[in-house]
Amino acid sequence: PNPLHESPHRYHPFDGDGMLHGVYFTGGKAAYRNRYVETAALIRQRASGECVSPGVMGPFDYEVSEFGIKDTSNTDVFAYHGDLMSLWYNAGHPYRVDPMTLETREHFALGGRDSLRLSAHSKVDWSTGELLFFDYGDEAPYMTFGIADTSGRRVHEVAIDLPGPRLPHDIGFTTNYAVLHDLPFFHDMEVLRRHRFRVLTFHRDIPTRFGIIGRRGRSDDIRWFECEPCYILHVSNCWEEGDWVIMDGCRSTNPMPDVQAGEGELASMLAYMRLEANNYRWRFNLKTGEVREGDIDDLNTEFNKTNPIFHGVQSKYAYHQRIPLYREGGHTLRFTGLVKYNNETGQRTQWDYGAGVYGSEAVFAPKVGADRSSAEDDGYVITLTTDSNDWSSACLVFDATDIAQGPVARVHLPQRVPAGFHATWARGEDIFA
Numbered sequence: 001p002n003p004l005h006e007s008p009h010r011y012h013p014f015d016g017d018g019m020l021h022g023v024y025f026t027g028g029k030a031a032y033r034n035r036y037v038e039t040a041a042l043i044r045q046r047a048s049g050e051c052v053s054p055g056v057m058g059p060f061d062y063e064v065s066e067f068g069i070k071d072t073s074n075t076d077v078f079a080y081h082g083d084l085m086s087l088w089y090n091a092g093h094p095y096r097v098d099p100m101t102l103e104t105r106e107h108f109a110l111g112g113r114d115s116l117r118l119s120a121h122s123k124v125d126w127s128t129g130e131l132l133f134f135d136y137g138d139e140a141p142y143m144t145f146g147i148a149d150t151s152g153r154r155v156h157e158v159a160i161d162l163p164g165p166r167l168p169h170d171i172g173f174t175t176n177y178a179v180l181h182d183l184p185f186f187h188d189m190e191v192l193r194r195h196r197f198r199v200l201t202f203h204r205d206i207p208t209r210f211g212i213i214g215r216r217g218r219s220d221d222i223r224w225f226e227c228e229p230c231y232i233l234h235v236s237n238c239w240e241e242g243d244w245v246i247m248d249g250c251r252s253t254n255p256m257p258d259v260q261a262g263e264g265e266l267a268s269m270l271a272y273m274r275l276e277a278n279n280y281r282w283r284f285n286l287k288t289g290e291v292r293e294g295d296i297d298d299l300n301t302e303f304n305k306t307n308p309i310f311h312g313v314q315s316k317y318a319y320h321q322r323i324p325l326y327r328e329g330g331h332t333l334r335f336t337g338l339v340k341y342n343n344e345t346g347q348r349t350q351w352d353y354g355a356g357v358y359g360s361e362a363v364f365a366p367k368v369g370a371d372r373s374s375a376e377d378d379g380y381v382i383t384l385t386t387d388s389n390d391w392s393s394a395c396l397v398f399d400a401t402d403i404a405q406g407p408v409a410r411v412h413l414p415q416r417v418p419a420g421f422h423a424t425w426a427r428g429e430d431i432f433a
Contacts, residue, residue, distance in 0.1 A: 001013055001014065001015070001016020001017065001018065001019070001072065001074040001418065001419075001420065001421070002016050002017055002018075002019040002036070002418045003015065003016045003017055003051070004017045004036070004042060004045050004046070004051075005045055005049070005050050005051040006051065007051045007053075007054070007055050008050070008051060008054070009054045009055055009057060009058035010055070010057040010058065011055065011057075012055055012056050012057045012272070012273075013273065013333075013419070014055075014056050014074075014089075015053065015055035015056060015057075015069070015070075015072065016072065016074055016418070017036060017037070017039070017041070017042050017045075017072050017074060018036065018037035018039065018042075018072050018073040018074035018075075018086060018088075019034060019035070019036050019037070019074075019418070020034060020035055020036075020037060020077060020084070020086065020097065020102050021033075021034045021384065021417050021420075022034070022099075022102055023382075023384075023395045023411060023413075024100075030395065030411045032395075032411070032413050032414060033101070033102055034102065034415075034417075035101075035102035035103065035104075036104075037072075037073040037074075037086045037095050037097065037104055038095075038103075038104035039070070039071060039072060039073050039095065039104075040065075040071070040093075041053065041064070041065065041070035041071060041072065042072075052064055052070055053065075053069050053070035054069070055069060056069060056198075059197060060192070060197065060198065065092075067090050067092060068198070069090075071088050071090070071092035071093055072088060073086045073087060073088050073092065073094070073095050074088065074421070075087055075088050075089040075120040075421055075422060076088075076089070076120035076121055076421070076422045076424075077097075077422065077423070077424050078123075078124055078424045078426075079099060079124070079424065079426035079427075079430035079431060080124050080131055080152070081131075081150065081151070081152040082099075082430075082431065083096045083097060083098065083099060083105065083108070083431075084096070084097040084098070084099045084102075084424075084426070085097070085108045085118075086104075086108075087118060087119065087120040087121075087122070088120060089119070089120045089169065090119075091117050091118065091119040091120075091134075091135040091136050091137060092117065092118075093107050093116040093117065093118075094107065094108040094116070094118045095107060095108055096108040099426055099430075099431035100431065110131075110133070110148045110152060110153065110154045111148075111151070111152055111153035111154060112153050112154040112155075113146075113148075113154040113157065115135065115144075117135040117137065118133050118134075118135050119133075119134050119135050119136060119168070119169075120169070120422070121169060121170040121171065121234070122134060122171070123171065123173060123311070125173060125311060125312060126308050126309055126311060127309075127311075127312065128150075129149075129150035130147055130148065130149060130150065131147065131148040132145075132146075132147060132171065132173050132178055132215070133145070133146050133147070133148060134146070134160075134168070134171055134180065136165070136166060136167070136168055137165070138165045138189060138192070139165075141159035141160065141161070141162075142160070142162040142164060142165050142166060143159070143160040143162055143166065143168065143180065144157055144158065144159050144160060145157070145158055145160055145171075145178060145180060145213065146158065147215060147216065156215075156216050158213075158217070158218060158219045159219055160180060160211065160213075160219065160222065161219060161222075162182055163182075164186065164189070165186055165187065165189060166181075166182055166183060166186050167183070167185060167186055167187070167200070168180070168181040168182070168183060169181070169232065169233050169234070170232060170233065170234050170235045170249075171235065172235040172237070172238035172247050172249070173215070173238060173311070173312050174238045174239050174240045174245060174312050174313075175239075175240060175312050175313065176214060176215060176240065177212050177213060177214055177215060177217075177238075177240070177245060178212070178213055178214075178215055179210055179211070179212055179235070179238050179245065179247055180210065180211040180212075180213065180222070181208075181209075181210060181211075181232060182208070182209040182210070182211065182224070183208055183209075183230070183231050183232065184202065184203040184204070184205075184206035184207070184208060184229050184231075185200060185201070185202045185203070185231040185255050185256075186200065186201070186203075187199055187200050187201070188201065200256065201256075202229075202231065202254070202255050202256050203229070204229050205229070206229060207226040207227060207228070207229055208226070208227045208228065208229055208230050208231075208232075209224045209225065209226055209227070210224070210225045210227065210247070210282065210284065211223065211224050211225075212225070212245055212284060212286065223284075223286060223289075225284045225289070225291050226291070227282060227291055227293055228253075228293065229253070230251045230252060230253050231251075231252045231253075231255035232249050232250065232251060232252070233250060233252070233275075233277065233302060233303075234249060234250055234302060234303060234304050235247060235248070235249040236248040236249050236250075236279075236304045236305070236306050236315075236318040236343070237306045237310065237311055237312075237315045237318070238312065239312060239313050239314045239315070241314070243285050243286050243287040243288070244283050244284065244285050244286070245283070245284045245286060246281065246282070246283050246284075246314075247281070247282045247283075247284075248279070248280070248281050248296070248318065248343050249280060249282075249304065250277040250278065250279060250280065250301065250302045250304050250320070251277060251278060251280035252275065252276055252277040253276075254276045255276075256271070256272075257271050257274040257275075257276055257326070258271065259271045270331060270332055273332040273333045274325075274326060274330070274331075274332060274333065275300075275302055275323055275333050276300060276325065277300065277301065277302045277323075278295060278296075278297060278298050278299060278300060278301065279295070279296040279297045279299070279301060279304070279318070279320065279341055279343070279346075280293070280294070280295055280296060281293065281294060281296055281343065296341065296343050296346050297341065297346050297348060299322070299339065299348065300322070300323050300324065300325050300328075300330075301320035301321060301322055301323060301339050302320065302321060302323055303320065303321040303335065303360075303361040303362075303421075303422075304318050304319065304320045304321075305318070305319050305320075305361065305362055305363060305364055306318050306319070306364060307364045307366060307376055307377070307379060307400075308364065308366070308425070309366050309370060309371060309372060309374075310372065310376055313372065315343075315376055316342055316343050316344045316376065317340065317341065317342060317343070317376050317377050317400075318340075318341045318343055319338065319339070319340055319341075319362050319364060319381050319400075319403075320338075320339040320340075320341060321335035321337070321338065321339070321359060321360075321361060321362070322335065322336050322337035322338070322339050322350060322352075323335060323336070324336055333419075334358045334419070335353075335358055335359040335360065335361075336352060336353055336357075336358065336359070337350050337351055337352040337353055337359070338350060338351050338353075338359065338362055338381065338383060338398065338403055340377075340381075340400070340403045349402075349403060349404045350403070350404065351398070351403050351404055351405075351406055353385050354387075355389075356387060356388040356389045357385050357386070357387045357388070357389075358385065358386055358388065358419060359383045359384070359385045359396075360383055360384045360385070360417075360419065360420050360421075360423060361383070361420070361421065361422050361423045362381045362382060362383040362398075362423070363381070363382050363383075363423045363424060363425040364379055364380070364381055364400065364425060365379050365380045365381075365382055365425045366378065366379040366427075367379050367380075375401075377400040377401050378400070378401070379400045380397050380398060380399065380400055380408075381397075381398040381400045381403060382395065382396065382397050382398070382423075382425070383395075383396050383398075383423075384396075384413070384417050384420075384423070386416060386417055386418075386419065391416045392412070392413075392416070393413040393415065393416050393417040394410050394411060394412050394413055395410070395411040395413060396409075396410055396411075397409040397410070397411075
């Protein structure tokens with residue numbers, strides 16, 4: 001996120017306009033480019049010379065958009081159908097972006113689908129080229145799930161029956177199934193209608209539910225599994241083992257951390273930008289309905305990524321960002337180091353970015369020619385960092401087999417890169433097909 005104009009209200013980082021930063025590797029050299037995603041809101045702001053939305057900390061304005069706040073396309077990005085798809089966390093309207101120039105082409109509309117809405121963290125299965133997508137909203141059906149083929153056309157979509165509006169952030173998938181989230185962290189629709197505020201509450205008395213549905217399944221085929229109340233931002237991977245479906249991800253039992261004394265008028269905003277989560281595993285038995293769940297580790301980490309070649313099949317390595325808790329000096333959502341997990345053993349190795357240096361979500365870049373017969377960590381882990389001591393930014397490249405040795409390459413970037421959310425790795429065949 002990178003705000004084009006200063007907000008007239010209290011600014012929150014979630015309000016920043018979407019800006020893409022690309023680092024391109026070829027022939028032993030690297031190049032850098034950045035551009036705003038030219039959203040409808042950004043174009044309007046350029047014309048008016050001012051911010052057009054009160055943002056998440058202010059009252060919603062439905063003249064700005066159907067969402068009440070501007071669709072910034074500032075959350076997620078991935079390669080699909082020869083271009084980049086840029087998305088927003090509130091299931092907004094995705095944009096099609098040229099992967100080389102980063103110029104915005106148009107809305108990314110799937111063929112055969114009337115609605116533009118797609119949530120961030122819809123996912124491309126590298127093994128098939130298919131897009132597994134979902135969206136959600138305040139009106140029934142509260143969620144839909146579907147599949148688009150390699151040509152960008154919807155081939156399957158079903159409505160998902162939920163008790164009411166929810167705020168799912170991610171999905172998982174296996175070779176045969178998708179894993180959907182019904183989480184007890186949602187807003188009161190009556191408050192939203194009356195006061196134009198979205199007041200979120202974590203309902204500790206409502207179980208978390210995961211719905212497992214065949215990738216071409218019907219609405220009534222979904223199997224729901226109840227688990228301990230929690231919120232999940234990001235899934236690492238899912239796969240099948242006999243009758244079991246396994247999901248690794250980061251679990252939060254406190255998605256709304258308490259306001260700390262002495263933080264002044266910005267206390268609630270600072271609390272909203274904290275994140276308490278840890279590496280976790282769920283197991284669902286499709287035959288018996290049994291659920292097994294538990295910690296892989298208790299270190300506070302999130303923004304977890306894995307080798308995309310192994311998405312949907314068994315894997316063990318995941319690469320997380322270290323996020324210090326408040327009691328550890330972590331006052332907001334800042335990434336202080338890279339953590340590699342072996343999720344089978346719980347063993348971790350890590351590398352700290354350094355005093356005052358903060359990272360972004362890392363991506364796994366498989367070596368050219370790698371496939372599922374290759375070692376799972378045969379590749380590189382890449383992240384962008386910014387040094388708050390001099391506001392310089394760099395792209396760090398780690399050998400995925402041994403991140404503790406530090407970066408094997410460092411690309412000094414020509415300008416500061418603002419703190420961001422998500423990143424993606426695009427192979428040459430993804431963008432030159």
